[in-house]
Amino acid sequence: MVLSVRDLHIRDQVTGQEIVHGISFELTPGKVVGIVGESGSGKTLTCRAALGILPDQLEVCAGSITLAGHDIAELSVKQWTGLRGSTISAVFQDPSSYLNPSIQVGPQIAEVIRVKKKVRRREARNQVLQLLRSVQLRHPESVYSQYTYELSGGMLQRVLIAAAIAADPEVLIADEATTALDVIVQAEILDLLAELRERTGLALVVVAHDLAVVAQLCDEVLVMRQGDVVEQGTTQDVLYRPQHEYTQLLIAEHEQYGLDRFLNAPELEQA
Amino acid sequence: MIRRVLSLPAGRIAVGILSVIALLAIFGSALAPQNPFATTSAQLGHISGSHWLGTDYLGRDTLSRLLAGSRASIVGAIEVALIALFVGAIPGILSVYLGRAFEWVTLRLIDTLISLPFLLVAVAVTALLGNGMTVALLVVGVLLGPGFYRVSRAAALSVARSQYVEAAQISGASLSWIVRRHVWSKVLPPISISLANTVGAGFVVVSSLSFLGIGVQPPAPTWGGMLSSDLNYLSYQPWAPVAPAVLIILTVWACNLLADAIRDVSGDAGRAYVNARARRPALLQGGA
Amino acid sequence: MNARAVLEVEDLEVHYGLGRRRRRVLDGVSLTVSGGEAIGLIGETGSGKTTLARAVLGLVPFSRGRVVIDGQDVSKARARQWRDLRRAGVVQYVFQDSLRSLDPDLAVGKSLVEPLLIQGMPRAEADARARAFLDRVHLDADLLGRLPGALSGGQRQRVAVARALVTEPKLIILDEPVSALDSANRVLVLEILKGLRESGIALVFISHDLGSVAGLTDRIAVLYQGELVEVGPTRSIINAPQHVYTRLLIDSAPTLRSAAAKRSERESLRALLHA
Numbered sequence: 001m002v003l004s005v006r007d008l009h010i011r012d013q014v015t016g017q018e019i020v021h022g023i024s025f026e027l028t029p030g031k032v033v034g035i036v037g038e039s040g041s042g043k044t045l046t047c048r049a050a051l052g053i054l055p056d057q058l059e060v061c062a063g064s065i066t067l068a069g070h071d072i073a074e075l076s077v078k079q080w081t082g083l084r085g086s087t088i089s090a091v092f093q094d095p096s097s098y099l100n101p102s103i104q105v106g107p108q109i110a111e112v113i114r115v116k117k118k119v120r121r122r123e124a125r126n127q128v129l130q131l132l133r134s135v136q137l138r139h140p141e142s143v144y145s146q147y148t149y150e151l152s153g154g155m156l157q158r159v160l161i162a163a164a165i166a167a168d169p170e171v172l173i174a175d176e177a178t179t180a181l182d183v184i185v186q187a188e189i190l191d192l193l194a195e196l197r198e199r200t201g202l203a204l205v206v207v208a209h210d211l212a213v214v215a216q217l218c219d220e221v222l223v224m225r226q227g228d229v230v231e232q233g234t235t236q237d238v239l240y241r242p243q244h245e246y247t248q249l250l251i252a253e254h255e256q257y258g259l260d261r262f263l264n265a266p267e268l269e270q271a
Numbered sequence: 272m273i274r275r276v277l278s279l280p281a282g283r284i285a286v287g288i289l290s291v292i293a294l295l296a297i298f299g300s301a302l303a304p305q306n307p308f309a310t311t312s313a314q315l316g317h318i319s320g321s322h323w324l325g326t327d328y329l330g331r332d333t334l335s336r337l338l339a340g341s342r343a344s345i346v347g348a349i350e351v352a353l354i355a356l357f358v359g360a361i362p363g364i365l366s367v368y369l370g371r372a373f374e375w376v377t378l379r380l381i382d383t384l385i386s387l388p389f390l391l392v393a394v395a396v397t398a399l400l401g402n403g404m405t406v407a408l409l410v411v412g413v414l415l416g417p418g419f420y421r422v423s424r425a426a427a428l429s430v431a432r433s434q435y436v437e438a439a440q441i442s443g444a445s446l447s448w449i450v451r452r453h454v455w456s457k458v459l460p461p462i463s464i465s466l467a468n469t470v471g472a473g474f475v476v477v478s479s480l481s482f483l484g485i486g487v488q489p490p491a492p493t494w495g496g497m498l499s500s501d502l503n504y505l506s507y508q509p510w511a512p513v514a515p516a517v518l519i520i521l522t523v524w525a526c527n528l529l530a531d532a533i534r535d536v537s538g539d540a541g542r543a544y545v546n547a548r549a550r551r552p553a554l555l556q557g558g559a
Numbered sequence: 560m561n562a563r564a565v566l567e568v569e570d571l572e573v574h575y576g577l578g579r580r581r582r583r584v585l586d587g588v589s590l591t592v593s594g595g596e597a598i599g600l601i602g603e604t605g606s607g608k609t610t611l612a613r614a615v616l617g618l619v620p621f622s623r624g625r626v627v628i629d630g631q632d633v634s635k636a637r638a639r640q641w642r643d644l645r646r647a648g649v650v651q652y653v654f655q656d657s658l659r660s661l662d663p664d665l666a667v668g669k670s671l672v673e674p675l676l677i678q679g680m681p682r683a684e685a686d687a688r689a690r691a692f693l694d695r696v697h698l699d700a701d702l703l704g705r706l707p708g709a710l711s712g713g714q715r716q717r718v719a720v721a722r723a724l725v726t727e728p729k730l731i732i733l734d735e736p737v738s739a740l741d742s743a744n745r746v747l748v749l750e751i752l753k754g755l756r757e758s759g760i761a762l763v764f765i766s767h768d769l770g771s772v773a774g775l776t777d778r779i780a781v782l783y784q785g786e787l788v789e790v791g792p793t794r795s796i797i798n799a800p801q802h803v804y805t806r807l808l809i810d811s812a813p814t815l816r817s818a819a820a821k822r823s824e825r826e827s828l829r830a831l832l833h834a
Contacts, residue, residue, distance in 0.1 A: 038741050182603040183767055187811030188829070191822050209741075212770075212813030239815055251815065253742050257749050257774035259814045262797045434660040435670070441616055441652050442674035442726070443645030452673075456664050542663060546709045 002068060002170040002203050003027040003050060003088065009062035010045050010054070020045055021227045022063065025220065027171060027203040032193075034206045034214030034235075036250070037224035043207045046224075047173045050205070051090055052080045068170065085116050089164040090173040093180055095156035099148045105156075106132075106144030109163045116167035131162040136192055154185035158192065165196065172196075173205045178213060190217055211250045212258070215239060223247050272460065275536040275544070282532035288525035295338060296345035303335035307492050315507045324514055327497070328504050329490075337514060340492035344477050345522075347408055351473030352466055354412025359419025360462055366420075367427040381417045389414035390479060397485050404477075407485060411476050415469055422465045426458040460537030464530045471526030478519050494519055564627070565730045565761040566592040566615065571624035573607075573614050573785075584610045585621070586785045594729060597752070597762040599772035599793065601808065602782035608765045611782070612732045615763075616652060617641045629729055646678050648726025655735040657715035661707040667718045668703030674726045689725050696721045696751055713744030720751060731755065732763040737771055749775055769812040773797055781805045803831050 003026070010020035020042040025033050035043040048054050050065055052072055065072045068087045075083070092098065099108055109131065110124040119127070125144070132140035135158040148156060157177060164172055174193060178186040194217055196202050208214050214221055214235075221238040223231040223246065230244040242248045255261050276282035295302075304323075311330035318325050324333035359381075366374045392414060393407045400406050430436060430453060439449050481495030494515040501512040536544055573585040585607045592598050600608045613619040615626055617633065625634045629649050633640065644650070651674070654660035661670045668686075675685035693700055696717040707715055716736060723731050733752070737745040749771055756762055756775070766772050772779060772793070779796040781789040783804040789796065800806045807828040810821045 183769065184603060184807055184811045184829075186813070187818075187825055191825060194819075194822065210813055212815050212818065215815050216813060216818040250742060253746050254770065254815050257746060258770035259773050259797060259809070259812050260816060262773050262794060263814060263817060434654050434656065435662040437618065438652070438654065438660050438722070439673060439677070440618070441645060441650075442648070442677050443642050444673075444677045445642070448677060452665075453662055542706050542708050546706055 001026055001028055001066070003205075004066040005046070005050065005063070006066075007063035008046060008049060008060060008065060010042070010049060010058055011061040012057060013059055014057045018061065019058070019227050020049075023222065023224070023229050024063075025222060025232070027205065029170065029201040029203055030197055031220070032197060032204040032206060032218045034208070034218030034221045035224060036208060036211050036214050036221065038209050040226065041224040042227040043224050044175055047090065047175050047205065047207060050171075050173065051084065051088060085112060085164075085169060086167040087169055088171045088173070089167070089169040090175060091157065091160045091164050091177045093176040095153065095160045096148045098160055099156070101148045104145050104147055105151070105159050106146075109159070109166055112163055112166045127166070128162070131166055132159070134165075134196075135159075135162045136188070137162075152185075153181050154188060157181065157185075157189055161189070161192065161196075165200075165202070168200075169202070171203045171205065173207070175207045176209070177206075179208065186213070193217060212254060223250070272463070272533070272536065275541070276529075276532050279532050279535060281528055281535070285525045285529035285532055288521060289529065292341070292345060292522050292525070295341040297342075299338040299341040303332075303338040305332040305335040307331060307335040307339040308490055315504060325508065325511065327511075328500060331490075331492075333497075333511070333514065336492035336497060337494065337518065340494050340497065341518075343404075343491065344474065344481070344494050344519075347404065347477035348470050348473035348522075350408050351412045351415065351476060352469040354409060355415035355469050355473075356419055356462070356466060358413050358416035359421075360423040363420040363423035364427045364458065366424055367431050377420070381420050384414055385417045387414055390476060393476065393480060394483065394485060397480075404480070404485070407480055408477070411473065415472060418469060419462065419465050422461045423458060426461045427454065430454045430457045460533060460541070464533045464537075467526050467530035467533060471523040471530070474519065474523050474526065563593060563630075564591045565594050565629055566590070566763070567625070567627040568611075568615065569625040569627075571611070571614060571621055571626065573610055573619060573621045575610075584785050585614065588624070588782075588785075588787045590780055590787070590790070592730065592761045592763060594761050595756060595759045596778070597756045597764055597776040599776035599779045600763060600765045600782060601767065601769060601772055601779060603767060603808075605784070606782040607785040608782050609734055610785075612652070612734055612763065612765060615732065616650060617645075648674060648678060649728055650730045650732070651723035651726065651728040653716075653719050653723050653731065653733040653736050655738060657712065657719045657739075658707060660719055661715065663707055665706070666704050667707055667710065667715075670707070671703065671718060671722050671725065674722060678726065685725075689721070692721045692724045695724065695754065697747065711744075713740055713747065716740060716744070716748055717751070720748065724755070728760065730761045730763070732765070734765045735767070736764075738766070738768060745771065769797070769809065781808065803828055807832055 006024050007022045008020060008024070009018055009022055011018045023046055027033060035046065037043045045054065045058065049060055050067070052075065060073065067083060099105055106125070106128055109128045110121070113119060113124040113127050114121065129140045129144060132143055137143050137155060137158055143151065143155065143159065151159065178189050181189065190213065193204060197204060206214055206217055218235055221233065221235050222229050223238065223244065225246050231238055231242060231247040238247060239251065242251055277286060309331060311326065313326050314328055314330045316322055316326040316330070322332050322334065324337070327333055327336065362377045366377050389411050393411050396410045397403065397407045436449055436453055439453065478495035481493035482499045484496070484499065498512055498515045501508065501515065504511065534540065568588060568590040571585055571588040572583065574581055575584050576582055588611060600611065602608050610619060614621045617636065625632065627633070628644065631644060633644065661667060672685040672689045675688060676682065690700060698714065698717050698721065702710060702714060710718070720736070737748050740748065752762060752775055764772060764776055776793050778791065779793050780787055781796070781802065781804065788802040789800065789805045796805065797809055800809050807825065810825045810828060
């Protein structure tokens with residue numbers, strides 16, 4: 001078990017209001033959990049809690065998160081720094097805001113490697129090139145020495161994924177990682193994540209507001225609405241036997257204004 | 272917009288003070304109880320029934336001099352502001368519409384002007400060209416122009432490239448329609464704020480120049496000049512500089528207060544303000 | 560359904576930039592739209608979809624080609640002709656971001672009647688006329704006094720759609736009208752657009768979201784790097800795309816049930832496209 005979230009409740013210390021009312025899921029190596037919800041549903045806060053980066057005014061008021069055997073409530077700052085990157089890592093929505101625009105992107109990843117794996121400069125550069133190749137960037141050497149403004153959204157997101165997996169984490173959280181990307185690029189990134197999971201046993205938490213994005217990649221799906229988990233189950237169960245009306249609404253919307261009803265593609269086998 | 276400004280307490284205070292100052296400028300001389308030039312033998316006299324603020328080193332009534340001197344300072348400040356407005360705002364707005372070359376030239380000119388310290392330059396120019404307040408005011412006005420340029424250019428830019436202007440164009444709006452309906456309301460507030468601030472700055476400049484003895488034809492009274500001479504006789508009348516100093520400070524403060532009040536009712540802050548008022552049912556009509 | 564063409568675009572070419580930086584953003588694009596028809600324009604960022612819309616609206620000059628709106632050739636039109644055409648209210652446009660396309664300092668009611676006022680209609684008549692359209696977009700009249708910032712995204716977008724309706728246009732071009740909306744509002748607006756189509760208005764629906772395009776349009780045109788690579792009935796384009804790019808686009812679109820299975824197909828299409 002790499003990540004275990006048990007009945008997590010998150011509260012605003014200032015107003016006293018509870019924002020997340022209990023969410024639970026477990027990640028084992030190679031497993032992908034998807035969280036679907038609209039803004040304000042609490043999905044991003046859950047991720048931040050798992051990364052130990054909740055905003056100051058919010059706190060975990062009930063439940064627990066266990067990461068690689070450690071209860072995160074008991075982790076010191078130093079321990080967290082050790083865990084981030086090498087055990088748990090993340091990519092977010094706007095890739096360019098997570099990179100320094102005045103430094104080439106390659107050295108920024110190299111720095112992560114040097115710090116986390118304690119290798120020398122040359123070795124770090126080689127590892128970066130290898131990483132860039134593994135995220136399917138076709139010309140790693142030239143990407144290495146480019147700046148953020150020279151790279152497209154899709155390429156930047158790949159660079160960030162490369163940085164995120166540089167220290168071989170066990171869990172990668174992708175919080176709306178494909179929301180701002182074009183359709184074809186979004187599929188590329190999702191396929192990349194699927195490939196990483198197959199190749200390295202990486203466990204993923206994929207957060208999106210589109211049920212279809214989540215359905216593409218995930219084994220288990222949680223549907224969140226205003227802090228509550230209204231539906232949870234395997235992808236098959238949620239898609240074919242939705243219990244909650246909100247889930248049914250999301251599915252109906254896809255069927256009304258989605259490609260599904262037009263595609264004559266064979267349906268996936270029902271479990 | 273004026274209505275909105277007056278609805279804020281800060282706005283009312285600022286407008287109130289400035290109205291009094293403006294009245295002083297217009298009627299100052301007439302209100303003076305004594306002849307501001309009349310010297311008496313009661314030099315450096317104390318506050319008394321006939322001299323409410325005492326007399327200066329030549330026995331002239333301080334209060335009368337203050338009242339009479341108000342016009343020069345205030346008119347000077349307004350002149351400076353208006354010169355800055357024309358020198359800055361017009362090229363600023365035009366730079367958005369007249370093409371790259373014009374834009375480039377004006378930007379470079381503005382960069383040059385900004386780099387000059389206006390008070391020193393004013394002093395230097397009057398030293399070169401003679402002791403005239405007019406010249407000094409002109410110079411300072413020009414040097415304060417860049418502030419207006421930047422502000423009006425920024426406002427015009429944000430409107431010119433906006434989608435709501437395009438939406439109006441798609442519906443067939445003429446340029447004058449767009450200016451009247453959309454551009455004006457975006458450009459007027461920032462320029463008004465700049466104007467209020469610049470009047471305050473101009474006031475400081477005029478007072479400083481007259482303090483330094485520039486542009487003054489003695490024995491004409493000015494607040495800055497009075498402050499300067501009061502400081503010479505501080506040991507005799509330690510309380511004397513208070514009056515002109517307070518007037519100067521009060522005026523500048525009121526100008527800045529007005530600028531802040533305008534800022535609070537325009538732009539983003541202004542929209543929040545309008546939304547808050549719109550929630551009261553009696554005031555459902557939004558918009559400027 | 561009126562079968563006469565409301566919009567005809569023939570061999571359109573648009574360039575951006577000067578001198579050495581000059582590049583072609585639209586190349587030989589031809590398209591026809593009839594009354595009561597909704598055509599979807601799909602393609603990724605940089606494909607030229609928005610440029611095409613702006614060229615048709617006269618906001619961007621084109622270097623070659625013909626554009627005919629409701630029988631009137633506007634290819635060589637100058638400012639005055641454009642102004643007259645626009646004031647006739649034949650074509651309207653809905654922007655992607657309603658927050659930016661409504662004047663933030665004007666009450667939405669005032670923005671709503673603007674097209675009518677520009678036409679010269681007296682204020683009272685314009686107000687009455689505009690209110691008739693509020694129903695079609697399910698908006699309450701008491702929202703009209705608010706500033707755009709005080710409305711929700713869905714409400715704002717509906718105001719933008721209503722504004723596009725007040726002159727009773729024959730053609731409405733919509734640029735990503737539902738991209739910024741949440742599920743419920745998205746469906747609501749798409750339903751409204753469907754109703755418009757049924758009432759005989761021609762719609763050009765620009766979107767990268769194939770789902771909404773699939774649900775709303777009769778035909779789809781695919782733009783790739785400034786060229787129209789495929790045009791056809793919606794059903795055919797989605798079920799039997801011909802061009803590599805279209806196939807990759809359809810395969811990449813998130814679907815509830817079939818996306819995962821198509822991974823290898825996507826990989827081979829990508830390889831083909833980049834070759």
